[in-house]
Amino acid sequence: MKRTKHDWIKAAVLQLADNNIDAIKVEVLARDLGVSKGSFYWHFKNRAELLQAIITLWQTETDELIVAANNASTPPARMARLFGAIEELSVEYGTMEIDTAMFNWSLRDPNVAAIVRTVEHKRVAFIRDLLLDAGIAEPHATFRAEFAYMSFVGFVDRAKRNPALRSAEKLIEMGQFLIQTIFTPPSGDTHD
Numbered sequence: 001m002k003r004t005k006h007d008w009i010k011a012a013v014l015q016l017a018d019n020n021i022d023a024i025k026v027e028v029l030a031r032d033l034g035v036s037k038g039s040f041y042w043h044f045k046n047r048a049e050l051l052q053a054i055i056t057l058w059q060t061e062t063d064e065l066i067v068a069a070n071n072a073s074t075p076p077a078r079m080a081r082l083f084g085a086i087e088e089l090s091v092e093y094g095t096m097e098i099d100t101a102m103f104n105w106s107l108r109d110p111n112v113a114a115i116v117r118t119v120e121h122k123r124v125a126f127i128r129d130l131l132l133d134a135g136i137a138e139p140h141a142t143f144r145a146e147f148a149y150m151s152f153v154g155f156v157d158r159a160k161r162n163p164a165l166r167s168a169e170k171l172i173e174m175g176q177f178l179i180q181t182i183f184t185p186p187s188g189d190t191h192d
Contacts, residue, residue, distance in 0.1 A: 002035075005053075017097040075131065075183065152178065
């Protein structure tokens, strides 16, 4: 079976999510894909190029998730669409742990750490903008955006250790709870 460049990247992403950056080896990926090691070199010059492709894919997927979310009409609906798109992506990969793996990788590589900071800033800013569009005033919008993002990251991290949380249904349920929590103004919260 002929494998595409995306097949190699996806196999590498799964190795990263299931293990760590050290597990991404051409021999291991070739075995996982059921092809010869030589076919890797049709798509990549070396392992470093594959690792860069993982980073690029991860950044691109954040942009695509935001575009998909913006297709909904209201801020809460955009946030719900975001969770739906995340769920679709986790089904495609068969795992929700890609972000956790990227965060762990960033602890070992300052270049990856800089990219992770940029991506996380973009994600939190998107949520903050949704809250601002919904009439939640600053600084509440920023705090709630950080809270929502940290809650999501914590959920995904905990799901790795708790199989009961590793389902699309639980992800969507958590997303619905977060939407209700961050878009509902508590008493004393101003919208001016």
